[in-house]
Amino acid sequence: MSGNMFAYCKNNPVGMAxxxxxxxxxxxxxxxxxxxxxxxxxxxxxxxxxxxxVTHTTSSSFNIASSAKSNIGTAxxxxxxxxxxxxxxxxxxxxxSGALATCKYVDAPTIGEVIxxxxxxxxxxxxxxxxxVITSIIHKQYVGACMDLVxxxxxxxxGYGLESIGIAxxxxxxxxxxxxxxxxxxxxxxxxxGLDYGENELKxxxxxxxx
Amino acid sequence: xxxxxxxxxxxxxxxxxLSRICGDYFGSNSQVIIxxxxxxxxxxxxxxxxxxxxxxxxxxxTSILTPVAxxxxxxxxxxxxxxxxxxxxxxxxxxxxxxxxxxIKK
Numbered sequence: 001m002s003g004n005m006f007a008y009c010k011n012n013p014v015g016m017a018x019x020x021x022x023x024x025x026x027x028x029x030x031x032x033x034x035x036x037x038x039x040x041x042x043x044x045x046x047x048x049x050x051x052x053x054v055t056h057t058t059s060s061s062f063n064i065a066s067s068a069k070s071n072i073g074t075a076x077x078x079x080x081x082x083x084x085x086x087x088x089x090x091x092x093x094x095x096x097s098g099a100l101a102t103c104k105y106v107d108a109p110t111i112g113e114v115i116x117x118x119x120x121x122x123x124x125x126x127x128x129x130x131x132x133v134i135t136s137i138i139h140k141q142y143v144g145a146c147m148d149l150v151x152x153x154x155x156x157x158x159g160y161g162l163e164s165i166g167i168a169x170x171x172x173x174x175x176x177x178x179x180x181x182x183x184x185x186x187x188x189x190x191x192x193x194g195l196d197y198g199e200n201e202l203k204x205x206x207x208x209x210x211x
Numbered sequence: 212x213x214x215x216x217x218x219x220x221x222x223x224x225x226x227x228x229l230s231r232i233c234g235d236y237f238g239s240n241s242q243v244i245i246x247x248x249x250x251x252x253x254x255x256x257x258x259x260x261x262x263x264x265x266x267x268x269x270x271x272x273t274s275i276l277t278p279v280a281x282x283x284x285x286x287x288x289x290x291x292x293x294x295x296x297x298x299x300x301x302x303x304x305x306x307x308x309x310x311x312x313x314x315i316k317k
Contacts, residue, residue, distance in 0.1 A: 128224065128228070158302070158305070159220030159222065165275070169271060169272070169312065172312060173265055173267065179256055179260055179263075180268070182256045183253045183272050186222075186249045186256065187279055188218070188220075188226060189245070191282075191298070192227040194282045194294065195298065196230040198291065205291070
């Protein structure tokens with residue numbers, strides 16, 4: 001097209017060749033080299049981990065020390081959170097003293113109430129955030145750990161906020177719960193995806209600039 | 212109310228996990244598609260709420276869906292300012308809605 005007779009090998013006729021006419025490759029380059037190069041480029045562009053080529057000489061990836069650290073961190077975060085919310089009990093079934101309320105504060109919650117406050121969602125979010133933070137700290141990415149913390153906190157706030165708004169709308173306007181629950185569920189998923197995407201993009205931007 | 216117990220936080224958790232799994236396997240475009248589907252699902256349900264003539268709840272739910280839609284366009288155009296602007300607006304809309312709902316109940 002351009003009249004350059006060496007365009008087929010990217011102006012490098014000594015080092016590169018195009019034997020099958022598909023695309024130029026370095027002389028002596030094997031298929032696994034190309035795969036590795038593509039994987040590295042993909043990792044660089046997306047900032048995410050890519051599956052490594054299978055090698056039979058590597059040992060097991062399980063590391064007792066890092067696993068113990070991660071489990072301890074998660075357990076401490078969960079304990080602290082359950083301690084913090086142990087006084088707040090969900091009373092979404094009724095209105096408290098004439099005002100709309102989804103929670104009330106009790107001085108001495110019973111065991112059943114404490115178990116109910118330790119909900120699956122918040123436990124899972126704290127677990128996710130804790131594991132992210134520990135991983136970032138292990139890789140010495142302290143700014144990344146802060147981003148993980150902020151993202152996790154924002155996710156938990158968004159989840160509880162959406163839920164309380166949904167319950168309040170259903171209670172106040174007499175709307176079918178299924179409809180409000182569906183909207184809350186959809187918006188919740190969208191917010192979760194947005195937070196995760198934004199956090200990853202911000203992290204990769206930050207560490208690319210630092211390199 | 213029993214059906215909606217913990218639905219918000221579980222939805223956010225499912226969103227984060229889905230985003231990570233699909234992001235690792237199919238790349239960041241899949242996250243945009245997931246978010247688009249979730250927003251479309253919510254928008255259809257809001258349209259059903261409007262058809263059932265619950266106008267004020269529909270406005271309240273649209274006010275929290277619109278900033279998320281802005282975030283979606285930020286993701287689509289790969290514009291972080293738009294993405295985070297939408298998320299911040301979402302939290303502002305949450306707080307305003309909470310205050311409004313508390314005030315009309317009193």
